[in-house]
Amino acid sequence: MKIDHSVPKEYATEENRLKIFGFWIFIGAEVALFGTLFATFFTLVDHTATGPTGKEIFELPPVLIETFVLLTSSFTIGLTVHAMRMGYKKAMLTFFAITAVLGAVFLSVEIYEFTTYVHEGAGLQTSAFTSSLLTLLGTHGAHVTLGLFWGIFIMIQVAKRGINPETANKTFIFSLYWHFLDVIWIFIFSFVYLKGMM
């Protein structure tokens, strides 16, 4: 395999470059997926049947924690890639671990939030509103859960094999995924929670 040393390691081979490009194509498909979920939610948001409305169940503190935690983790995964490019393995793994911990904190708060909703009578089958809400939030949460495990496995590989074109490529692609999840969350934060609480 031809290794090009003039570019960062994650782009060093043609295969690496194409994997990154391919992941951007996948992200495009994910944008379309979340587009359909947002469309469903916006259509059904007022159809609360006998269940609660968004204003009644949304609480600002957990949502704010989730938002700031995810924004910060998006920042630290950016720093992970930056440290990786300079070859600082230890700094890279530290930032990577902070990202994973923040991801776990986000998920814990979200699980707490979901159980609160269910206790308040807003389950998956309560109304068109709760169904579309929990499907949208749940799909994002499932992505974060997958990302958490994916990230942990890549960290183990980096710790064992060091920073090479292969592990650098995986880390970079993971960072794209994580930033993308942050983008989706920004839209959930703005148009599900903030608009719902206005």
Added chain:
Amino acid sequence: MSFKELFPAKHLTGFISSLLLTVVALSVLFFDVSMKTGVVILLITAFMQAGIQLVMFMHAGESEDRASIYTHTYYALFIALVTVLGTLLTMIWGYK
């Protein structure tokens, strides 16, 4: 390995601006704004934040695939907007 090396200005700027935009978005709850104005503010802050992630953190424009990546991402965004706005048009706005 210095602080400046590990925390480059570009990343810090991106992070701080995303925090600021979140606070601006949050202000719709604390000031008496109409639903319409609120949604406009949220649209501006959300798309600006998405742009920060895409350009500053995701390095969308750094490889030779730059043109294809941007073209495809704009295309995906177009599909999502048509899906959302088209659904709202046929399911809600069309009946008002």
